[in-house]
Amino acid sequence: xxxxxxxxxxxxxxxxxxxxxxxxxxxxxxxxxxxxxxxxxxxxxxxxxxxxxxxxxxxxxxxxxxxxxxxxxxxxxxxxxxxxxxxxxxxxxxxxxxxxxxxxxxxxxxxxxxxxxxxxxxxxxxxxxxxxxxxxxxxxxxxxxxxxxxxxxxxxxxxxxxxxxxxxxxxxxxxxxxxxxxxxxxxxxxxxxxxxxxxxxxxxxxxxxxxxxxxxxxxxxxxxxxxxxxxxxxxxxxxxxxxxxxxxxxxxxxxxxxxxxxxxxxxxxxxxxxxxxxxxxxxxxxxxxxxxxxxxxxxxxx
Amino acid sequence: xxxxxxxxxxxxxxxxxxxxxxxxxxxxxxxxxxxxxxxxxxxxxxxxxxxxxxxxxxxxxxxxxxxxxxxxxxxxxxxxxxxxxxxxxxxxxxxxxxxxxxxxxxxxxxxxxxxxxxxxxxxxxxxxxxxxxxxxxxxxxxxxxxxxxxxxxxxxxxxxxxxxxxxxxxxxxxxxxxxxxxxxxxxxxxxxxxxxxxxxxxxxxxxxxxxxxxxxxxxxxxxxxxxxxxxxxxxxxxxxxxxxxxxxxxxxxxxxxxxxxxxxxxxxxxxxxxxxxxxxxxxxxxxxxxxxxxxxxxxxxxxxxxxxxxxxxx
Numbered sequence: 329x330x331x332x333x334x335x336x337x338x339x340x341x342x343x344x345x346x347x348x349x350x351x352x353x354x355x356x357x358x359x360x361x362x363x364x365x366x367x368x369x370x371x372x373x374x375x376x377x378x379x380x381x382x383x384x385x386x387x388x389x390x391x392x393x394x395x396x397x398x399x400x401x402x403x404x405x406x407x408x409x410x411x412x413x414x415x416x417x418x419x420x421x422x423x424x425x426x427x428x429x430x431x432x433x434x435x436x437x438x439x440x441x442x443x444x445x446x447x448x449x450x451x452x453x454x455x456x457x458x459x460x461x462x463x464x465x466x467x468x469x470x471x472x473x474x475x476x477x478x479x480x481x482x483x484x485x486x487x488x489x490x491x492x493x494x495x496x497x498x499x500x501x502x503x504x505x506x507x508x509x510x511x512x513x514x515x516x517x518x519x520x521x522x523x524x525x526x527x528x529x530x531x532x533x534x535x536x537x538x539x540x541x542x543x544x545x546x547x548x549x550x551x552x553x554x555x556x557x558x559x560x561x562x563x564x565x566x567x568x569x570x571x572x573x574x575x576x577x578x579x580x581x582x583x584x585x586x587x588x589x590x591x592x593x594x595x596x597x598x599x600x601x602x603x604x605x606x607x608x609x610x611x612x613x614x615x616x617x618x619x620x621x622x623x624x625x626x627x628x629x630x
Numbered sequence: 631x632x633x634x635x636x637x638x639x640x641x642x643x644x645x646x647x648x649x650x651x652x653x654x655x656x657x658x659x660x661x662x663x664x665x666x667x668x669x670x671x672x673x674x675x676x677x678x679x680x681x682x683x684x685x686x687x688x689x690x691x692x693x694x695x696x697x698x699x700x701x702x703x704x705x706x707x708x709x710x711x712x713x714x715x716x717x718x719x720x721x722x723x724x725x726x727x728x729x730x731x732x733x734x735x736x737x738x739x740x741x742x743x744x745x746x747x748x749x750x751x752x753x754x755x756x757x758x759x760x761x762x763x764x765x766x767x768x769x770x771x772x773x774x775x776x777x778x779x780x781x782x783x784x785x786x787x788x789x790x791x792x793x794x795x796x797x798x799x800x801x802x803x804x805x806x807x808x809x810x811x812x813x814x815x816x817x818x819x820x821x822x823x824x825x826x827x828x829x830x831x832x833x834x835x836x837x838x839x840x841x842x843x844x845x846x847x848x849x850x851x852x853x854x855x856x857x858x859x860x861x862x863x864x865x866x867x868x869x870x871x872x873x874x875x876x877x878x879x880x881x882x883x884x885x886x887x888x889x890x891x892x893x894x895x896x897x898x899x900x901x902x903x904x905x906x907x908x909x910x911x912x913x914x915x916x917x918x919x920x921x922x923x924x925x926x927x928x929x930x931x932x933x934x935x936x937x938x939x940x941x942x943x944x
Contacts, residue, residue: 356755357829359739363758363816366777367765373776386784427671435672444665450673455941457680458932459870463877467903467920468683470698471690471913491675522664553767553880558904572768573887579780582775582797582888594782605769612764618862 373598374398381594390595398599405575406590409563410600413571419482420556420567421549424489428545431540432492436499436537437530441512442522451500458493463554470558484559485567489549495541503530503535533564545616550608568604684924690917704918708906713896714919720807720882721898725875728811732871733864736819741852742824756827759826770817771884778809801889806897810881822867829863830856862940869938873930876923879904899923 369386376390377397384390391439438444439451469488470479478484507530515525553569560566563574577583578592592600632717694700708714739759746752765773776782779797780789794800801809833856841851857864882897896902899919907916933943 356742359735360758361754361761363820365784366773366816367761369775375796381782386782386786389636427675431671431675434668438665438668442665442668447665450669452935453676456928456931457676459873459934460927461874461877462928463879463919464873464924465680465683465898466923467900467907467916468687470907471681471917471920472686474913475686487675488679491679493676493680496672507937509733523667526668547764551766551769554900557883569768572772573884576772576775576888576925578882579888581779583890585890592775597774601765601769601772605765608764608766613759 334368338362345546365395370598371460371600373595374602376595378593378595381598388449393597394595398593398596401593401596402599405578406563408569409569409574410603412441412564413566413568414603416482416565417550417569420485420489421483421546423486424492425542425545427490428492428495429488431490431537432495432499432541433534435496435533436501437503437526438535439496439500440503440532441507441509447503448467454493454496454500458497462548462552466554466558469555472560479559479560482565485552485556488555489545489552492545492548493539495545498541498544499537502534502540529563543611546611547608551605572600572604670724687917687921689813690914691921694914695912700914704914705922708902708915708918711915713786713894713900713902713905717896717899717902719878721878724810724878725872727807728814728875729868729871731811732815732819732822735815735869736822736826736867737857737860737864739819740823740830741856744822744827744830745848748839756824759823761820762816763818763821766817767880768884770813771881773886774813774816775884789935798889798892801885801893803893806885806893807880808884810878814875818871825867826860826863829860833859863936866934866938866940870932870933873927874927875912 370390372387375392375394375398376384377394380390380394387391439447439454465488473479473484478523511527512525515529522527538627550567551569552567556565556567557570557573563571566574575597578590579594579597580584580586580591581594643670655690667724691704692701743752743755743759746755762770772858777784778800780786781797782796783789789800837855838851841855846854877900878898879900882893882901883895886893886895886897886901896905900923903916903919903923904917906912
C-alpha cells in the first residue's frame with residue numbers, strides 16, 4: 329500500500345487530462361447522490377408530519393416535535409405491536425447467533441486443524457451451500473417443518489438461521505492460517521486431550537473470528553425477510569422486518585382501503601423503516617474501520 | 631439476498647491470507663475420532679436444514695397429495711400453469727437488466743475509486759457505496775416505495791421530468807424490472823465495489839508501474855491489465871448475482887401489497903411457489919417450483935466452486 333501510494337503521487341493519476349477528470353468526477357458525484365439521497369431523505373422524513381412531507385422541501389428537516397409524534401404513533405400502533413416485533417427480532421437473531429457460534433467455531437477448527445476421512449467432502453459441501461442463495465431452501469424447509477408441526481414456533485426460524493456455512497468457512501480459513509500445527513502438537517505432547525487442545529489453545533486465540541462470524545450472522549438474520557414471512561403466520565411472532573408489511577398495509581397512501589382508526593401516516597412508516605434497520609446501521613457504523621480497512625488491508629497482503 | 635453479497639468481502643481477505651506459508655507439519659498427532667465430535671452440531675444442522683429439506687422437496691415434487699408416485703406430473707402442471715411463463719419472463723428481464731448494469735457499473739466504479747489516491751476521499755466513497763447494504767430486505771423496498779412515489783419523493787422533479795405524476799404511473803408492468811434492478815443495485819452494489827477494490831489492491835504495483843513506464847494511459851491500464859486480472863472476481867459476482875436474482879421475492883411481494891395488487895402477487899417464481907403452498911394448499915406443486923429453483927442455484931454454485939478457481943479447499 330505505502331509503496332504504491334508513493335509511486336502514484338506523481339501527477340500522472342488523471343485520465344487523459346482535464347476533460348476526462350471532469351467527466352469522472354461528474355459520474356462519481358451522480359453515484360454518490362444516488363446512494364446517499366434516499367438515506368438522507370429517509371432520516372429527515374422521520375421528523376415531519378404527513379402534510380409537511382408533501383409540502384416541505386424534501387431536504388429540509390421538520391421539527392423535533394415531529395419525531396416525538398411519529399414515535400408515539402408508531403409505538404401505539406396495534407397496542408405496541410412494534411415493540412413486540414423488535415423484541416422478536418432480537419430473540420431470533422441472538423438465539424441464532426449463539427447457536428451459529430456453537431456450531432461453526434468447533435466445525436471450522438476441526439476442518440482446519442484435524443485430519444479425518446470426510447474432511448474434503450464436508451469442505452466442498454460447505455462451500456457449495458455457502459454460495460447458494462439461502463432463500464433457495466426456504467420453501468423446502470417450510471415443507472419439512474410443516475410435517476413436524478414446528479410452523480409458528482420460534483425454533484422454525486432460529487434453527488434454520490443457525491445453519492450458517494459461511495461462518496464455518498471463515499473459521500476454517502482463520503484457523504488454518506493463524507494457528508501453527510506445531511502449537512497444537514506441542515499441547516498434545518504435554519498431555520492435553522483433543523478437547524483441551526481446542527478449549528485451551530485454539531479458543532483463546534479465536535476472538536477475532538468469533539466477532540466476525542457474529543457480525544455476519546447478526547446482519548444477515550436481522551434483515552432476513554423470506555424465512556420468517558413463511559414460517560410465522562401470526563402477528564405476535566413477526567420479527568420487525570415482517571412487521572413492516574403489516575404497517576405498509578395500514579398506510580392509506582399505499583393501500584387506500586386501509587383508511588381507518590389504525591391508519592399509519594407516511595412519516596411514521598419512514599420512522600418504522602429507520603427503526604427496523606437501526607441495530608444493523610449501528611453495527612455497520614461501529615465496525616466500519618474493522619470491516620472496510622480489514623478487507624482492504626487483507627487485499628494488499630499479497 | 632443482499633446479505634450474501636455483503637458478507638463476501640471478507641473472502642478477499644481470506645484468500646489473500648491463505649497464501650501465507652502454511653506450516654508443513656499439518657495434523658501432527660491429532661486423533662481423527664474427535665474431529666466428528668467437533669463437527670457434530672454443524673453436521674446436524676446441515677442435515678436438518680440443508681440435505682433433508684432438499685430431499686423432502688424432491689420426494690414431494692414427484693408424488694401427489696396422497697404420497698403416490700406421479701412421475702413428472704407436478705412439473706407438467708406448474709410449467710403449464712398460465713402464471714409460470716410470465717413469471718419466468720419477468721425474472722429473466724430483471725436479471726438481464728440487473729446483471730449487465732451490475733457488472734459494468736461495479737467494475738467501473740471500483741477502478742475509478744481505486745485510482746483516487748486521496749485517502750479520506752477514497753475511504754469515504756467506499757463507505758457511502760457500502761452503507762445502503764445495511765438496509766436489506768423489506769426495509770430497502772419500503773424506502774424505495776417512498777422514493778418512487780412522486781407525491782413524497784425526494785426526486786419528484788426527476789420523476790415528473792420522466793413523465794410520472796403518480797405512483798400508479800411509476801409501477802406499470804414495463805417499469806418493474808428496472809425498478810427491481812435499481813433497488814437491488816442500490817442495496818448490493820457497494821459490497822461488490824468493496825470486493826473489487828480489494829481484488830484491485832491484489833494486483834502487484836510492479837505490474838502497474840511497468841505499464842506506466844511503458845507509456846500506458848490510465849484507461850489502457852484499466853482495460854489491458856486491471857479488468858483481465860479481475861476476471862475471476864467479475865465472474866464470481868455474475869454467478870452469485872444470477873443465483874440470487876432468480877430468487878426474487880421480497881421486492882414484488884411488497885410492491886404487490888403497496889399497489890393494491892396492481893403488481894400481481896405471482897410476479898416472480900418464488901412468489902408463485904409461495905402461492906401454491908399458501909393459497910392453493912398444493913405442497914407438491916410448490917415443491918416442484920422450489921426444486922427447479924434449487925437446482926439452478928445448486929448448479930451455479932457447484933460449477934463455481936469446482937471451476938471458478940477462487941476458493942481452494944486445501
